[in-house]
Amino acid sequence: MHGRLTCMVCHRRDDNSTKISFPAKSDHLPCAGCHQVQFADKTSSMCLVCHTNPDTGEMKEFPRLENFNAKFDHAKHQGTNCATCHQASGRAGVARSIPSGATAHTTCFSCHSNETSIEMASCSTCHEPGRVSRTSEWSVAYRKSFSHARHVSGKGLGCAACHSVRAGMERGQQVSSPITAMHFAPANALSCGKCHNDRKAFGPDDFGDCKKCHNPKTFKF
Numbered sequence: 001m002h003g004r005l006t007c008m009v010c011h012r013r014d015d016n017s018t019k020i021s022f023p024a025k026s027d028h029l030p031c032a033g034c035h036q037v038q039f040a041d042k043t044s045s046m047c048l049v050c051h052t053n054p055d056t057g058e059m060k061e062f063p064r065l066e067n068f069n070a071k072f073d074h075a076k077h078q079g080t081n082c083a084t085c086h087q088a089s090g091r092a093g094v095a096r097s098i099p100s101g102a103t104a105h106t107t108c109f110s111c112h113s114n115e116t117s118i119e120m121a122s123c124s125t126c127h128e129p130g131r132v133s134r135t136s137e138w139s140v141a142y143r144k145s146f147s148h149a150r151h152v153s154g155k156g157l158g159c160a161a162c163h164s165v166r167a168g169m170e171r172g173q174q175v176s177s178p179i180t181a182m183h184f185a186p187a188n189a190l191s192c193g194k195c196h197n198d199r200k201a202f203g204p205d206d207f208g209d210c211k212k213c214h215n216p217k218t219f220k221f
Helices: 032-039 103-109 140-144 148-152
Strands: 051-053 068-070 127-129
């Protein structure tokens, strides 16, 4: 029922704060605009939605969101450096982080302030009701001992060397990745063999040390 209302009925962003503020802190407004009768009765079951004790006003801890999805379009951000949003993770530089949760606001608002992007004042610019669908940070490449740190910092490669943006795709499929099975990749496909060809880097015929790419704990044919 609340999904039929516009987000701005309950949520406002009047400044550039990245912290999420919750409604109803002032005389239960704006919620009281529709639920005045329930708020007038402290025995109402509605009070227990937010309060552990309606008499003292003690609040419950806000639960994790399970039906408030986020949407993002890489195609509209191609002019932005990938490292603005994707940072080296704590896994020794192997993976790259993906903004999520409340901390994602900090990342997005670094460019999208109220002054520079007025549409960001509306929650629906990035959010929509529905099941939360998060993009995994665990690519199959990481199970083959791949490291972003060694390829980006060590070799000076940019993201576009291995990834391209596919406009119009669903989240999680908007950015392509090379085929990691370089020994069996089709000849014209973008794979690790693009660079690992015995010229730029060790190639597919260098079987002297399989551990260069494969982790013994997870590797299997």
